Amino acid sequence: MPGFRALLAVVVLGLLAFEAGAQTPADENDPHPHHGEELLVLDPPADYLQHLPDLGLEILDVTDLPGIGSKLYHLRILDGAHPFEARDKHETKFANVLVDAHHHFEHHKAKVDKGYTPRAATNWQKAPSSCGKGLRIGIVDNMLDQKHPAFKGVKIKHRSFHLKGQKLARTSHGTAVTSIIVGRGGWHGLLPGAEIVHANVFHRGKKGKAVGSAKSIVRAIDWMIHQKVSVINFSIGGGKNKLVAKAIDHAAELGTIMVASSGNRGPFSKKKSYPGAYKPVIAVTAVDRFERSAKFATALNYIDFAAPGVGIWTAVPGGGKAMSGTSFAAPVVTAYAAAAQKKSSASRQRMPYGTISANIRRTAASPAATAIRAGGSCSCPRFANQSLSFMPSWLSSKPRPS
16 A cells, blocks of 8 residues: 555646646756746655755645545755756755755647648748639638638639528638638648638538538539639538539530549548539549548548548638648649649640640659749649659559559
């Protein structure tokens, strides 16, 4: 029991180190920060108090710990000694009494890297706000915070197709996705000079969750066609729908490139996500900054490309946030597809999926990809290395498995 009690005492000393106070930085003797000028002592002897002045200490408070049958003494160091020096002096005087510095503890949450912007994630070089000028990119998502500083100076045309009689679903998703493509200033979007045609297809469901409807998506695609966008980004997913498939096929016949996220159901899910799984759509999954497949990423055979999609610093209403998901990998490929299409002057007349995918893959894998320029003013990345990963060898310009 004495050993067990001593172990509990050590635990208690640590857990009670949350109280407020000045913090002493970590040093070479102890890598953990702690409250300066304080010690914690457990169960000192009966004659303890009379020795405190000699040790340069005074009592701040005493706490009963009935659970382990102990008393915790919270002491202040009066003589200016470093907590470790005071601790050593105390141990010399009372060798059998547990004493330690008043350490700090912290949550084990990952630090957000605000520098991991879309351009940092994809290795795109810094570029002026005109990068992407002349490109017209469609985004089908939820509501967009057009007043966010990330979009200052960006030409945006927005329309909502949410169901009549339903309230708008206000989330950060649409703002984050859009900022990856055109975010300006410190948001480092990939094509800040491009024009955005943005369609909201989400309404607020019965439980407050954002819900996108097939009707809204069909109407949005129809509008995108009339707006003559070159590429449409769908960072959304759902079930197979005949009407949506028809709209997708029609857009593809007109030469519109379509890119969609593949889903976040994990590598063992067999459930396809549409519109990403439709043959005319380029499906994108996510990798982290070390080119490892994201643990949430779908890994089915309809996926065409993998791009950075973990911890991307994006704009959200009211500020910024690190976002993860295949939703945030898709806009990377959308931006690349738009830039590559402009560079190659590809015709928008009946460009089938196989040709689109093969052209992007061939361009991306080529060393010449570093020379691709959007709007004639900014370099696109070499996706063959860090920026874009490619799926296994079954991929080709042939139709994908259905």
